[in-house]
Structures are given as structure tokens and as C-alpha cells.
Amino acid sequence: MLTERSKRLRSLINCSIFAAVTAILAQIEIPLPLIPISGQTLAVGIAATVLGSRHGAIAMLVYAAIGAIGLPVFAGFSGGPQVLVGPSGGYIFGFIATAYITGLILEKTRFSIPIALIANIVGMVVTLIFGTIQLKIVMDLNWHAALAAGVYPFIPVGLIKAFLASVIGITVRRRLVQAKLIGATQGEVA
Structure with a gap:
């Protein structure tokens, strides 16, 4: 039987693992003029699907924090507070809410x-x-330009990543619940 302390430690380890997965997938990118398409959002979806709301958000907070202190974990091996206040920073903050x-x-x-x-x-x-x-x-853009640069290019690939995150996330979650590495919710069979 796991103690409460062991459960908390396991949760922190899981959050750290998904922060690391996000850092790795962030390096898979397709350059665009202002904001690249990267694997970060796939990792966010998988983390949320596997870990749930609280721990998924903590994993993304850890990811944002280690990037903010300068470790090159953001897309293109970038890091530092300038990324968070730059054109792509809103997406990174959005990962936590997402x-x-x-x-x-x-x-x-x-x-x-x-x-x-x-x-x-x-x-x-x-x-x-x-x-x-x-x-x-x-970037001091009007809404049309902001949507053209920050939304429209991401919709098709975003839908593909949402599908992949769902399939991968649910598959991994089921295996982790069966192995008792994460807790099951009421609706899940352990």
C-alpha cells in the first residue's frame, strides 16, 4: 500500500516526466513566419489526457518555469523570460490552462x-x-492579421494532434491505471 507521501512523490515524478516530454516534442517544429508549428501542443494534450486537470496543469507549469529560467526547452531550443513575453509566450501560458x-x-x-x-x-x-x-x-497586429498568423495555420495540424493526443493519452492512461502508477477515477476500471 502506498503512503500519502509516496503518492505525492509519484505524482511529482509523473508531472516532471510530462514536462520533459513537452520539452522534447517542442523541438519537432515546422517553421512559420511568426509562430512555428511544434510538437508542444501534442505533449500538452497527452499530459492532460493521462494526468488529468491538476497534474496536467502542474506539468505545464513546470515546463514553463524551467523554460523561464533559461533552459532551452521551448521550440527551437529557446528559453528565458523573453520567450514568455514574446510573440509565442501566450501559447506557453495557454498550455497551463489547456x-x-x-x-x-x-x-x-x-x-x-x-x-x-x-x-x-x-x-x-x-x-x-x-x-x-x-x-x-x-506584435501590434490587428485581429485579422493576428488570426491569420496565430490561428488559421494551426487548425488542420491541431485537429490531427488532438486526435493523436486522445488515442495515445487514453492508451497510456489505461496502462498506467492498470499498473497502479496513477489513480483511477470513479468511471475507470482499474
Whole structure:
């Protein structure tokens, strides 16, 4: 039987693992003029689907914090506070909210691939809202230009990543619940 301290330690380890996965997937990128398409959002979706709202958000907070102190974990091996206040910083802040909201949808409904897909699409929208608002402000763009640079290019690939995050996330979550490495919710069979 795991003690409460062991459970907390395991949760922190899981959050750290998903922060590291996000840093790794961030380096897979397709350059665009202002904001690159990267694997970060795929990692956010997987983290939220596997860990749920609270721990998914903590994992993204850890990711943002280690990037903020200068470790090169953001897209293109970048890091530092200038990234967070730059054109792409809103997306990174959005990852925290996205992980929380995506995980919360799953916790309030059930952990299944169709529900995870809906939750990850909602999460994609949350990330795009945060990112586009900061992009507009930092680059002094009008809304049309901000949407053209910060939303439209990301929709098709975002839908693909939402699907992948749902399938991968639910599969990994089920295995971790079976192995008792994460706790099951009421609707899940352990």
C-alpha cells in the first residue's frame, strides 16, 4: 500500500516526466513566419489526457518555469523570460490552462477516446486564444492579421494532434491505471 507521501512523490515524478516530454516534442517544429508549428501542443494534450486537470496543469507549469529560467526547452531550443513575453509566450501560458481544462472535461465525463478528442479540441481552442491575444498585443497586429498568423495555420495540424493526443493519452492512461502508477477515477476500471 502506498503512503500519502509516496503518492505525492509519484505524482511529482509523473508531472516532471510530462514536462520533459513537452520539452522534447517542442523541438519537432515546422517553421512559420511568426509562430512555428511544434510538437508542444501534442505533449500538452497527452499530459492532460493521462494526468488529468491538476497534474496536467502542474506539468505545464513546470515546463514553463524551467523554460523561464533559461533552459532551452521551448521550440527551437529557446528559453528565458523573453520567450514568455514574446510573440509565442501566450501559447506557453495557454498550455497551463489547456491542460487544466482538457483534464477537467475528462474528469467530469469519462476517460475515453471520443471524449478525449472533444476535450483536446477544446484545449486546442484555449491555447489558440491565449496565444493569439499575446501575439496581437506584442506584435501590434490587428485581429485579422493576428488570426491569420496565430490561428488559421494551426487548425488542420491541431485537429490531427488532438486526435493523436486522445488515442495515445487514453492508451497510456489505461496502462498506467492498470499498473497502479496513477489513480483511477470513479468511471475507470482499474
